[in-house]
Amino acid sequence: MTHPTDEQLILYFYGETGDSRAIADHLAGCPACREDFALIQQTLNAVDGLPVPERGPEYGEQVWRRIAPQIRSRFRFWPAWLPPQRLAAAGAMACLLVVAFLLGRRPFQTPPDTTARVSPAIQSRLLLVDLADHIERSEIALVQLANSGENDLQPDRARAEDLLAENRLYRQTARMNGQPSVEDLLTDLEQILTEVSNAAPNELPQLKRRMVEQDILFKLRIVDSQLRERRIRTLAASSN
């Protein structure tokens, strides 16, 4: 056999080559190729050492608790014979029939737009209120954590888990709305909440240190007060 190419050696390492016997025989008799292969092995073995954060056996249960409300609210008691796609198609057809019926009964004219809609201003106000509440609850949870001892970490972990799912949604909303400063704060908050929800009691001092280093409570307070000011301004503007 001629010298195998690098691609063949890499595929050989992964057991993805058809002629592995021939390559093995070649390597046995060719020091240059053997050295080449050894370097590939060393590189790939080194990559194996890259650590991944541990997730314990209870992790699946934690993930389930986070997503269950969304799944249950969407599909609880959903009958198997009526998949959502079929219901959507039936609904669309029914709407078309109603519209066709109404159009047929009334003389054609441009009606005034009386559709009930939530204006962007109200949407934005609602979001502000929700986000401010979330920030405030996170702040309270972290203050409680800062004051808790190693023996009673369980309530802090449960609070952090609850806040974590909400936090992700707010962060994704901030990202979609192009609010990088809010997104950055929520990213920092999420890291802390993730760590708290997975923390062992002996990691509490490290967590507290991390909170101080990141100044997370201070940042939360600043954003909280900014959001409240904006709410007051928005309310004042809408009442004028």
Next chain:
Amino acid sequence: MNDSDSVAIERAVAGDGDGFKVLVERYSRLVFRLAYRMTGNESEAEDVVQETFLRAYRSLSSYDGRSSFSTWLYRIATNYSLDLIAKRNRRAELQPPLDDEHADRQWETPSSAPGPDRLAASSQIHRRIRNAMSLLSAQERSAFVLRHFEELSVEEISDSLGIGPSAARHCIFRAVQKLRRSLAPYVSSEL
């Protein structure tokens, strides 16, 4: 496909949320590991886990059982990870260049790493590997992670990434070549 997977899937498709709970509990850690290796970021990996299972639940009725359930989940997780990486890269392009300290944030050291002394000793090596990984294109990284860490076959990888088997093979090859080049100065001496 695993028999108990198919039972759980049938229950979930029939509207029984607890059927899906079994799958979430069974595969969350696997998806997290994959997501972390794809994104290099713990918080984004958590995001991927949550979104992967929500997307899986929404499209569960379209799962046809041709690939194993885990491969199907990997496909969803990989695609969402690629979306996140693309968004992150777009944001980075719009922002001023990060200094070295912040550049490490996208491939951060896990918080559960061992004590400070050992961490200090190994962090240099890990940083080199993380930097080398960050030089891979999104598709190269996906193919490499799925082959090297998750031990998927080339066919499964091509299925997951929606590319042909020879393209998948080539992605793995290019990824390993890049890693070799980046890590060459350290492989024989320090690693």
